[in-house]
Amino acid sequence: MGSPASHSELLIATVLLDIALVLVAGTLLGRWVRRLRQPAVIGEILAGVALGPSLLGLLPGNPTAWLFPAEARPFLSTVAQIGLALFMFLIGWEFNPAQLRSHRGTAAAVSIGSIAVSFGLGVALATLLYHRHDTVGADRVGFTEFALFLGVAMSITAFPVLARILAERRLTGTRVGSIALISAAIDDVLAWCLLAVVTAIVTASGPFDLIRMLILLAVFLVVLRTVVRPFLVFLTRRHATTYLLVAVVALVFLAAYVTTWIGLHAIFGAFCVGLVMPRDPAPELGERVRRPLEHVSVVLLPVFFIVTGLGVDIGGLTGANLLELAAIVLIATCGKLIGAIVPAVSFGMSWRDAGTLGILVNTRGLTELVVLSVGLQLGVLDGQMFTMMVLMALITTALAGPLIRSGRTQSTSPTDQDPAAHSSGHSVPSMRTGRTTTPPWSR
Known part of the structure; x- marks a missing residue:
């Protein structure tokens, strides 16, 4: 033996x-x-x-x-961070500013409105919750950091989950579906920018340190735009797809390290590499780069769920916490509904379509968990607050599907179909290419 x-x-x-x-x-x-x-x-x-x-x-x-x-948990966290970094790269790559030309006025208004109202209500709610969650471990959390983070967490819309719901409810090619998808894409970018600012404020030791971080971040973004993107374009034009896949993964991890060194979270670096990643030639990049990374991400992301789940203790919630949870769900839902419905109606949408749009942008899913995990790692959220926010993400995401019935919106008529859409209702339009795909992480 x-x-x-x-x-x-x-x-x-x-x-x-x-x-x-x-x-x-x-x-x-x-x-x-x-x-x-x-x-x-x-x-x-x-x-x-x-x-x-x-x-x-x-x-x-x-x-x-x-x-x-x-x-074993640090090893699990490492595996989870690898999957999360690749996921954030794919989210950044999925965003294509060219797609904003369609319904850009309504989509921008809905996105900004839903984020602004949700953020404001989240900050207002923080004034009521802060005194019960102002200490994490032995450290006291500043009100500014707590309020800003709660505002950001309330503002999230999960683009991948929303895209899946649109496909399942056969709303992909409709006006309301197109606006919801574009608004969610804008939400993603704005929310990550807000989270980057809040993270910088939390981790900075003073105003001079914050300025240093912002300068380093600006340099990082310039390098991505002037050095990294041309390099990736060169590889794609040479059709060096094998080297391109290796280069992309290496750049994602390198960028994650750089943003961590700057004082931000690793996910920001991975997301930014996705933003500068070339979109063409779409078929070749999709087959040789995107699909392999999606498959790896699908295997590794569930590890992120268990790492998150180990921090959730529903049994530790008290009666007072349940009242707080109800307030969190109510504020999160109302913020998205009001912030989306009002600008949508002002741009000429019917109240029924605007209501559907408000329900759609209220989905949070995995994207919310990413944000909450950052708050937990930064020491901004205590265990009870983290548990309640995770439950809020589950509740708001689970409510979206049942509240939307296929064919009930006025925008499903042929005259309202997006001429650029070719979906059969069973797949998700790619924001990068216009092709229909089904993101593995939304399945």
Whole structure:
């Protein structure tokens, strides 16, 4: 017989076992929620929560503690960050400013309105919640940081999940669907910019440090635009797709390191590389670069869900927390509805279509979890606040599908169809290419 495995070998084996459990649980729950006509991401998030202290940890012997020991969690976090970085790159790559020409006035108004109202209501809500969540561990959280972060978290719209709902409800080619999709894309960019500002404020040790971070960020963006993008364009024109895939992944990780060194989160670097990534030739890039990265992201992202779920403890919520949760869900929903409906109606949309639009942009899904994980890592959110915000993301995302009935909006008439849309209702239009695709992370 061989010698007993060392402690490090057992630790690595435990991490591999954890990943296997996460993939199986996420797949099973994902398939189950799809039968309920919900995005699979809901089931994957629920799997992460179920494997954490909220359910599995309540069983005798606390299986969560020995299945996911404290020593293994940094390794799981590393795997999760790799998947998250690739996901953020794909989100940045999916955004194409050229698509904003269609319905740009209405979409911009809806996007800015929904973010502004949600952000303002989130800051207002922070004044009521701050005194109960102003301490994380032994550290006191400043009100400015707490309020700004809560405002950003309320402003999120999940572009991938929204795109999936549009496809399933056969709204992709309609006017309201096109406006919702474009608004969500604008929301993504604005929300990440807001989060970058808040992160800089939280991590800066003073005004001079904040100025230093902003200068370094500006230099980073200039380098991306003047050096990295031409390099990527050169590789695509030479059809060096094998080298291009390696170069893209290396640049994503390098940019993640640079933004972390600057004082921002790693996701910002990955997202920015996606923004400068060439869009053409679309078929070749989609086949040789985008598809492999999507497949890797699909495998690694569920690990992010379990890492998130380990920080969610529903059993730790008190009666007062449940009232706070109700207020959070109400404010989050009202902010998006008011912020979207008012500008939509002012641009000539019917109240029914505007209401549908407000429901659509209220979806948060995985994108919200990314933002909340940043807040948890920065020490802005305590455990209870983090749990309530995750539940808010689940509730608002789960409500969107049932509230929208296919064919009920006036915009489904042929005269309102987007002439550029060619979707059959079972796939999602790519913001980069106009082709129809189904993002794996929204399944």
